[in-house]
Amino acid sequence: MFNGKFDNDEKRYFKIRNSLLVTDRIEVISKFIKPKTIHEEIFEIGSGTGNLIxxxxxxxxxxxxxxxxxxxxxVKHCIQESKNRKIYNVAFINDRVENLDKYNQLNQKISTILTVDTLHHIEDLNIALTRISPISKRKTLWVIIEPNVHNLYIRLYHYLKSGEKNFHQEEFIKKASKNNWTLVTKKYFYLIPIKFRKFRILEIIEKKFKVPRFMAGSVLIVLERN
Known part of the structure; x- marks a missing residue:
């Protein structure tokens, strides 16, 4: 089980994810993408139904x-969506992160790695780190967005919900540092629940003030390869 009850319902999951959540995350991630640099390779691990990528x-x-x-x-859904929408600068791989070592063509090619709501689904993050590091190069950025374990509601939800588990961010950052990743930034966000984010004034308020760690729904972690 990789994605709870949605493992076999890609169309429904695509509709659920295709919301303001995607727009907000694109805004967050875009701060770490250089728009004028051409032919950069950006790799998303756990691309799901492709809403973000x-x-x-x-x-x-x-x-x-x-x-x-x-x-x-x-992956089949993503490929079909890219064809339907005539998006030609994207490709997809059907595999687990633990098998990344099979894809030598990616080694030291990736400039930006994205994992969005992915790491808390991976059983062994130590193995994931050893597989991810070879595809990166010096100065590669790894942009991570995960549910915030310091929010009590989030913590209990991921503890009790089938197919979910908590992502312990501080522990992960320590593990990453042993694999030559340095912390660039860490930020808490999503104070306002998604169903209320359509009200622009609430979004402005959220962005203006620092979101307390214990209230935030998500955490942004950006690492850089040494």
């Missing part, structure tokens, strides 16, 4: 995108 590929037509996901039906 497809929109990024449209926004940055001068870059190449690769998405990886372990669910075959999700």
């Amino acid at each position: 497809l929109e990024l590929a449209i926004k940055y037509p001068n870059k190449n995108f690769v998405g990886m996901d372990p669910l075959k039906n999700y």
